Amino acid sequence: MKADRFRGRLTALMLGGLGVIGIGVGHASMPDSGSTPPVKLNTTADHARFKELQREFKSGPEVTKACLICHTEAARQVHRTKHWTWEFVNPDTGQRLGKKTLVNNYCVSIRANYPFCTACHVGYGWQDKDFDFTSEQNVDCLVCHDTTGDYRKQPGLSGHPASEEREIPKGSGNIVKPVDLRKVAQKVGKTSRDTCGACHFFGGGGDGVKHGDLDSSLSAPDKPLDVHMDATGADFTCATCHATSSHDIPGSRYTPTAMDKKGAMVRGQTDKRNPATCQSCHGVTPHKVQARLNAHARKIACQTCHIPAMARGGVPTKMSWDWSTAGKRGPDGKPLVVKDEKGRVIYDAKKGDFVIAENVMPEYAWFNGHVTYTLVGDKLERTDGVIGINRIGGSPTDGKSRIWPFKVSRGAQPYDSVNMNLVTPHTAGDTPTAYWKHLDWAEAIETGMEDFGLPFSGKFDFVQTEMYWPLSHMVAPKEKAVGCAECHSRDGRLKDIKGVYLPRRDAAPWLDLLGWSAAALALLGVLLHGGLRIVRGWRE
């Protein structure tokens, strides 16, 4: 609601502004007035005036071909990125990561679910494991460079936008109109919170589900929600911090920068630093008035104080997803769906039980930027505890860690109880084995693991898992930052953090006992001494 209102106001402002510019330009170019449109100041190229784009486009790849006529290197730059490959080899651990291989504890895996998951692939046509990753025309330029807000990639279309009227999902009565590719292509521009957000706000299958600090409320946030992205203030886009060259967006969650000691970046620096850290703009001693707070920065990530809570924009995030309860049917025999008092789904027969929450206080942990994943092929040593889908590195003494805020998403998900490994169920799709259609785990897992080329014993059970998501967005203004006493207390936010002396939280019990005893003895001594003097005085 709020976001919509903001967007409306913004549009009005922008239209008003354009009007004023239009009038001004009209006056300035009086002599040969008429045909010249007002000068655009946000770009040097008005794509609407390019002959190549003044035509109808039947599909996304057709648009890309037109883009590549001028932007000859663009597609092959995109080919080098995680956004295209969905693959990333962690240089620290050697683990092969990326959406192509990872599991999480939301929708679990893309395996055998490609047409749905690849709605968020920066490409066209990834419908099975044989997708051609060398195709240039299958790079999707528009999903990142759209400025109209009309460009949508529907789940189920393998990354294509709707090219004809469709009912999605089938039988829902929800008619999706085809995208006017000509209009979208002519209005391409820089990326925005909306283009990045089209996928990153909706990770995990819905608005705000996955990250906790990324949801549609950041489309046009106010200042209390995010001091940088404040739509009527600093109005940062994602790329303001994730400053990109060659289409390779820095600031990856696979290898986060947990500690940046290098201070603000200046022009001419050639080292390959992550430009998305707080320090890359603010330096390492950003607190001018309260210098004591700079001392805190040695042990504490900026985010820990400056992101007091996640999911603050009115969109709940999913804290827990328990797949083990999926498959229940109602009295009518239909798959059961349960909603909370606000009408939000908290049980879905296709997915299981959810816990959703807003304004959630993060959990805190020492973090050095190292993340190790439990991959599908990894043997689970035991399944009576909680499996870390990812495990974060960090300790108070390694000199590389700071205390970071995390969203920890918890849940239970299927595993192969004979081979003892996580599995990748085939959930989405109109196929004979899709779980969401038939609610049969064994078949769904079989299909998913087959796609992976991994064995499935046929026996499965559910194991509890947790996954750590470091928080970096929804940065509050300083007045709303976490107050001192919220950590400096016995039962505060950092009550479980070890390895650091926290005044007011920590004290040595033996020292307190010794100190107070000494004070009490002194008091008792002087009272006795004084009392005796008084008694003797009376007698005299």
Add this chain to the structure above:
Amino acid sequence: MTANRIYIFKRFERFWHWAQAALIMFLLLTGFEVHGSYRLFGFEKAVAYHTIAAWTLVGLWVFAIFWHLTTGEWKQYVPTMQKVDAMIRYYLTGIFSNAPHPFRVTTLKKHNPLQRLAYLGVMLFIGPLTWITGWFYIFYDQWADWGADGFLSLEWVAYLHTAAAFLMLVFLIVHVYLITAGHTPAAHLKAMITGWEEVQADESAAAGIEQRGA
């Protein structure tokens, strides 16, 4: 009977004493809140007040040291073991039987030997321990620059600072009580307020004595 008065605490000295007393009590009050012993101002304010009071006390000490050096009053704190045993015996027994105070106050010796030892202990041990640990506590963020990172731990700095605070508290309790242990119960207090200590006529051998008819 004749009562004599000697002027033993000069104006600056009295200002120093009372300002220091107020600051130390306030530092104990705010310090033990920061430590977690109770809640009074709230952690954030307690830290701010504690820091301001600490720097104020540093300023006061700079003046006090300067004053002691330039006036030669530092000699008042040169320790002596002479008559320490008499003082201890007085506090343990004599004081209960109205025995005469074994120490004669003069302007050159205004503290009895136990006071000398106690105040010297405060100034040479409790004070510096508080200051040094407090200094490291405040400048925690500079440790790396000083190269103190390797051998200092905030934990032990805080423990020592707390221990110093407890010692100061014990001193304060005993000190406040012993105010009443002068020639008369109010004599010490009066002297620290007015500067004048009353002494008996036959004890007024030293300089700076004013005779007054009774």
